[in-house]
Amino acid sequence: MSSEQAHGAILQVHDAGVRYRRGWALRHCELELSAGSITALVGPNGAGKSTLMLAAAGLLELTEGRIDVLGAPAGTSPGHPELSYLGQARPLYRQFTVDTMLELARHLNTSWDGPLADRLCEEARLDRGARVRTLSGGQRTRLALAIVLARRPTLVLLDEPLAELDPLARLEVAQTLLAQAADSGLTVLMSSHVLSEIEDACDHLALLTGGRITLHAPIEHLVQRHRLLTGPDDDETTLATLRPAAVEIRRSVRQVTVLLDGRPAVVPEGWTEAEPTLEEVVIARLRAAADHREAA
Numbered sequence: 001m002s003s004e005q006a007h008g009a010i011l012q013v014h015d016a017g018v019r020y021r022r023g024w025a026l027r028h029c030e031l032e033l034s035a036g037s038i039t040a041l042v043g044p045n046g047a048g049k050s051t052l053m054l055a056a057a058g059l060l061e062l063t064e065g066r067i068d069v070l071g072a073p074a075g076t077s078p079g080h081p082e083l084s085y086l087g088q089a090r091p092l093y094r095q096f097t098v099d100t101m102l103e104l105a106r107h108l109n110t111s112w113d114g115p116l117a118d119r120l121c122e123e124a125r126l127d128r129g130a131r132v133r134t135l136s137g138g139q140r141t142r143l144a145l146a147i148v149l150a151r152r153p154t155l156v157l158l159d160e161p162l163a164e165l166d167p168l169a170r171l172e173v174a175q176t177l178l179a180q181a182a183d184s185g186l187t188v189l190m191s192s193h194v195l196s197e198i199e200d201a202c203d204h205l206a207l208l209t210g211g212r213i214t215l216h217a218p219i220e221h222l223v224q225r226h227r228l229l230t231g232p233d234d235d236e237t238t239l240a241t242l243r244p245a246a247v248e249i250r251r252s253v254r255q256v257t258v259l260l261d262g263r264p265a266v267v268p269e270g271w272t273e274a275e276p277t278l279e280e281v282v283i284a285r286l287r288a289a290a291d292h293r294e295a296a
């Protein structure tokens with residue numbers, strides 16, 4: 001075990017930048033994942049999530065900065081057998097049956113966990129004799145996930161693994177990832193637009209906006225540290241005191257709602273205080289980042 005793993009940092013992204021022909025997709029990006037964490041990578045379309053994961057998987061060269069995976073630079077030849085990456089295009093042979101696909105994966109991977117692959121396929125109710133091309137999008141995702149996890153990696157990078165899954169399948173995949181993290185210390189970074197399921201599947205959230213990680217925290221802390229204050233929209237004096245810690249101020253009919261990064265010492269008279277949901281915090285942060293970019 002390397003010193004980085006001993007300290008718990010499985011993935012370290014330092015000042016990473018990727019520049020495509022049209023400009024920077026990632027810039028000054030910092031992120032550190034500790035062992036056994038399951039992190040949701042959330043951000044608007046085009047924020048750089050896939051780019052970050054491709055670079056961490058060693059499939060895309062950084063223009064600047066550094067990414068270390070398990071203590072060695074990403075992309076180090078002959079690659080990291082302990083890292084599994086699942087991109088949005090699931091890497092399966094369409095003509096193969098589920099069984100042949102699993103057999104091939106078993107031959108290609110020295111650390112193949114057959115019983116785990118069988119259990120995940122059973123859980124996904126996959127017909128082992130069915131050809132991959134006849135599977136639905138969600139079933140293909142489940143098969144690809146079974147193969148990725150049965151390789152027994154230390155770190156998995158999953159690009160939108162929940163996108164094509166029905167609500168029950170999302171829950172099952174979430175439970176599988178949580179169990180793997182708890183049982184074998186698996187570390188997961190998964191991009192997702194499905195905010196409602198993130199709380200079931202992940203314990204950390206990293207927000208990627210404009211090519212940088214702008215927020216990274218345990219989900220529990222993230223929700224607890226914010227407060228939603230609602231009051232009359234003509235109370236400009238109170239609003240002025242709240243503004244410095246406000247992530248977002250939204251006005252509706254005769255009311256104003258302020259999402260505060262922090263807790264007010266006292267709730268102002270005529271105002272109510274509530275704990276926001278994770279979705280409210282993330283949406284407010286995404287809107288604030290979009291407004292900031294528009295104003296720039």
Ligand SMILES: Nc1ncnc2c1ncn2[C@@H]1O[C@H](COP(=O)(O)OP(=O)(O)OP(=O)(O)O)[C@@H](O)[C@H]1O
Nearest residue numbers: 020021022025043044045046047048049050051052
């Ligand atoms: N191969 C490429 N060549 C040129 N530009 C690219 C390439 N891949 C991505 N980009 C650009 O880089 C930026 C980040 O793209 P990326 O796919 O990483 O975002 P994303 O956050 O994964 O988006 P989404 O949520 O839509 O999947 C975008 O502006 C995109 O147009």
